[in-house]
Amino acid sequence: MKRVLVANRGEIACRIIRACREEGIEAVAVFSEADRFSPHVQAADVAVEIGPAPSAESYLHVERLLEAARRTGADAVHPGYGFLSERAHFAEAVEGAGLRFIGPPPAAIRAMGEKTEARRRMEAAGVPVVPGTIDALKDPQEALAVAERIGYPVMVKAAAGGGGKGMRRVADGAALPGAFRAAVSEAKSAFGDGSVYLEKFIERPRHVEVQVVADAHGRVVHVGERECSVQRRHQKLIEETPSPVVDPDLRARMGQAAVQAARSVGYRSAGTVEFLLAPDGTFYFLEMNTRIQVEHPITELVYGVDLVREQLRIADGMPLGIADGLRPRGHAIECRITAEDPLGGFLPATGRITYLRVPSGPGVRWDGGIETGSDIGLDYDPLLGKLIVWGESRERAIRRMRRALDELLIVGLPTSQAFHRRVVDDPVFQSGAYDIGYVDHVGLKLLDVPPAEVALRHAALAVALAEHESRQASVALAPELVGDGSGGSAWLRAARLRGLR
Ligand code: MV4
Numbered sequence: 273m274k275r276v277l278v279a280n281r282g283e284i285a286c287r288i289i290r291a292c293r294e295e296g297i298e299a300v301a302v303f304s305e306a307d308r309f310s311p312h313v314q315a316a317d318v319a320v321e322i323g324p325a326p327s328a329e330s331y332l333h334v335e336r337l338l339e340a341a342r343r344t345g346a347d348a349v350h351p352g353y354g355f356l357s358e359r360a361h362f363a364e365a366v367e368g369a370g371l372r373f374i375g376p377p378p379a380a381i382r383a384m385g386e387k388t389e390a391r392r393r394m395e396a397a398g399v400p401v402v403p404g405t406i407d408a409l410k411d412p413q414e415a416l417a418v419a420e421r422i423g424y425p426v427m428v429k430a431a432a433g434g435g436g437k438g439m440r441r442v443a444d445g446a447a448l449p450g451a452f453r454a455a456v457s458e459a460k461s462a463f464g465d466g467s468v469y470l471e472k473f474i475e476r477p478r479h480v481e482v483q484v485v486a487d488a489h490g491r492v493v494h495v496g497e498r499e500c501s502v503q504r505r506h507q508k509l510i511e512e513t514p515s516p517v518v519d520p521d522l523r524a525r526m527g528q529a530a531v532q533a534a535r536s537v538g539y540r541s542a543g544t545v546e547f548l549l550a551p552d553g554t555f556y557f558l559e560m561n562t563r564i565q566v567e568h569p570i571t572e573l574v575y576g577v578d579l580v581r582e583q584l585r586i587a588d589g590m591p592l593g594i595a596d597g598l599r600p601r602g603h604a605i606e607c608r609i610t611a612e613d614p615l616g617g618f619l620p621a622t623g624r625i626t627y628l629r630v631p632s633g634p635g636v637r638w639d640g641g642i643e644t645g646s647d648i649g650l651d652y653d654p655l656l657g658k659l660i661v662w663g664e665s666r667e668r669a670i671r672r673m674r675r676a677l678d679e680l681l682i683v684g685l686p687t688s689q690a691f692h693r694r695v696v697d698d699p700v701f702q703s704g705a706y707d708i709g710y711v712d713h714v715g716l717k718l719l720d721v722p723p724a725e726v727a728l729r730h731a732a733l734a735v736a737l738a739e740h741e742s743r744q745a746s747v748a749l750a751p752e753l754v755g756d757g758s759g760g761s762a763w764l765r766a767a768r769l770r771g772l773r
Contacts, residue, residue, distance in 0.1 A: 273297055273348045273372065273588045277341045278316070280352030281331060282641030283657050284566070285312035288350050291580035300344045302337060304330035306651055311643050318344050325651045331355045334362055338369050348372035348587055350580075354653060357563040358385060374587040375541045376562045383537040384560040388431045388469065394557045397536035399529045402427075402474060402548065402556040408467035412449035418470050419448055425473040428455045432463035434559070436506040441473050474556065476707045477548040479503065480515050481561075482530035483571045485582050486539045487592040494527035495575050496600050498544075498567055502695070504618060504711040509688065510695060511567040512605045513574050516666065516704025517549070520599075526555055533560055541586050542568070542579050551707075566658065569639055570604035573662040603669040604662045607677065607692040609640075611654040614691035614719050622649050623685030631679035635662040635672055638680075648685055656687060666704065670696055694718035 277300040278288045285301060289312060292299040301316030306325035313319045320340040323330040330336070332355055341349060349366045351357035357375065360382040366373040375381070384390050391406050403422045408431055409415045419426045419442070428451055430438030438459050442451045452468065460466035479500045486492040499515035500508050518526070530545035537560075544565050546558040568579050575598050582593055612618040625646045630638040640657030642648070648656070661676055663669030674696045680689055695701050700714045 273584065275300060275318075275344065275346045276348045276350055276374065276584070277302065277337070277344065277346035277371075278312070278350050278352065279331065279337050280350070280355060280357075281307055281310060281312055281652065283639050283655065284352040284564070284641075286315055286641050287639050288352060288580055289315045291578065291584060295581060295584055297584065300340065300346050302331070302340050304651075306647075306649060310646070311641055320344060325649070327355065327652065334365050338365060338371075341366075341369065341371055346371065348374055350374040350583070351563065353563045353565060358561070360385065372587045374583050376537075376539050376543060380537040380539050381562045384562050387429075387434060387559060388467075390559060391557070393536050394533055397532050399533045399536070399557050400555060402471040404471035405469045408469055409452070412452045415448055415452045415470055416445055419445065422470070422472045425475075427471045427473045428452060428468055429471060430455060430459035430463060430465070431467035431469055432459060432465035438462060438468075474548050474550050476709065477550055478515070478517065478707050479546065479558075480518065480526065480549045480555070481544045481546045481565075482526050483542070483544055483568070483579070484530050484534045484539065485542050485579065485586075485592060485594055486534050487586045488540055488589055489591055491592045492531045492534050492539065493592060493594050493596055493598075494530050495571050495577060495579075495594060495598060497523060497526055498570060500567065501706055501708045502701070502710050502715065503708065504715070508567065508608065509610075509711065509715075510605065510607055510692065511570055512603065512666075512669075513570045514600045514603065515549075522553060522555075529555070529557070533557065541583050566608065566655065567606050569637060569658060569660045570606045573604040573635075573637065573660065574600045574602055576601070602662055602664050603666040604660060605669050605673050606658050606660045607673065608658055608688065609656050609680070609682070609692075610688045611648045611656055611685055612688050613686035614688055616686065618688070618691075620650055620654055621685045621687070624648070625682060625684045627681065627683040629679070629681040630657075631659070631676040633676075635669075636676050637661070642682075656682070659692075667702075670702060691715065691719060 275298040276292050278285045289299040298317040301313050301319040302322045303313045304323055304325045322336040322340055323333055349371055356362035358381055360378040363373040363378040363381055388406055391401050394401050405418050425441055425443045428440050428442055440451055440455055442448050455468045456466040459468055480497050481500055482497050483495040496513055497515050497518050498511050498513045500511045502510035533545045542564050544561040547555040548558055549555045577594055585593055611621045613621050625642055625644055628644045637660040642656050659676055661669055661672040663672050677693045698718055700706055
């Protein structure tokens with residue numbers, strides 16, 4: 273492979289371009305009008321405009337992407353994540369155009385894309401799935417019979433659903449017929465397919481996923497797990513590895529199940545098998561993501577691998593560059609820095625980044641797709657970048673993340689940084705004893721700063737500002753504010769002078 277077209281934007285496009293550069297492969301960037309001056313365009317060897325801002329006119333437009341590949345003489349396409357990364361028809365179109373698709377075979381994408389088909393294959397492959405049905409239920413009577421068998425509470429799920437849509441918990445038999453009928457009509461209108469099935473409801477699960485990598489010569493390895501339970505409305509916010517509750521024995525069993533899942537669909541390239549991990553240590557297959565994931569860097573730091581480099585090598589027919597049985601070293605945490613306002617209900621934020629300062633130093637990695645001057649709009653996913661840290665232990669990693677979050681500065685719009693800064697100080701998070709309910713039950717409350725504190729802060733700021741202005745006017749009249757540079761800042765002195773600290 274000499275030239276790879278990166279069919280993506282933002283931080284993942286920059287990440288893939290870096291791997292290409294290190295492998296001596298030329299990178300072709302594609303960009304929409306809105307992304308003309310984006311960092312991924314500047315980082316590539318060649319860049320092609322593919323259309324106006326809307327994704328459907330640009331990053332999701334198969335013909336324009338293939339046309340860009342043809343025009344630039346690319347011999348492979350890397351889809352990144354999101355956009356067309358898990359569309360089998362795109363992988364087929366790329367291969368049909370004589371290019372290599374840097375990802376799994378289309379058949380593997382398709383097999384894992386249909387949730388009930390995936391469950392069926394997993395059960396046949398001996399991968400643990402949540403007890404329940406696989407085929408759609410005919411009527412409420414059948415639902416009642418199945419629920420009696422597996423026991424309440426149960427989860428009614430839409431076969432065509434996913435990402436939490438079209439699911440409902442049912443506590444007892446009295447509520448089941450009504451819930452069943454509601455789920456069918458909802459699924460019909462939302463997905464055009466009213467098929468629903470039943471599962472045992474898993475109480476207080478954790479979302480733990482396993483990284484797998486498979487080459488074209490039949491080798492499949494797992495590269496540990498990632499704890500992804502800190503998420504809001506099925507959007508992950510913080511990920512870490514190792515999981516605080518996975519010990520070497522459970523890691524081996526989950527890893528083996530994930531490898532089995534990948535083998536059962538003839539997988540190739542990097543992929544992730546998602547599990548529900550119950551408090552009693554039992555785990556169940558949820559779904560498989562047939563792409564490189566946002567959170568892949570924490571695995572890279574703890575296992576010492578480069579997953580995008582592996583994808584490039586595998587697409588080039590080279591054998592896997594990862595040994596079997598790698599063990600985790602240290603601990604890594606990722607905070608997703610998004611253009612959302614945590615103090616305003618995580619509403620999407622827009623604006624110009626008037627100043628960006630990213631942290632660095634030992635064990636700190638910033639995978640970003642922004643720079644000072646970037647305009648952040650609503651056309652694309654709100655992810656601005658990922659702050660990832662590595663520490664010798666979980667405690668050291670948390671301390672380092674706190675320091676890195678204090679160092680990160682994004683001026684111009686609100687971001688999720690404020691949320692992450694509170695989570696790293698939260699005793700529940702620090703204990704590691706959290707599940708998928710963490711954000712709703714604990715995380716969001718961290719943002720409710722008591723009003724008194726807010727008033728005090730505003731007062732301190734007002735005073736400090738007044739002092740600053742008066743000092744500017746007559747610095748000679750207030751030498752105590754200028755100080756000898758020994759203790760703290762003029763702001764602090766001003767606040768102290770008024771007994772606020
Ligand atoms: C479940 C579950 C509990 N029991 N299935 C949500 C997304 C979809 N892929 C599957 N999901 C769930 N399925 C049973 N039988 C709880 C969830 C769930 C969830 C799973 C992982 C991460 C976050 C979640 C948030 C809410 C519900």
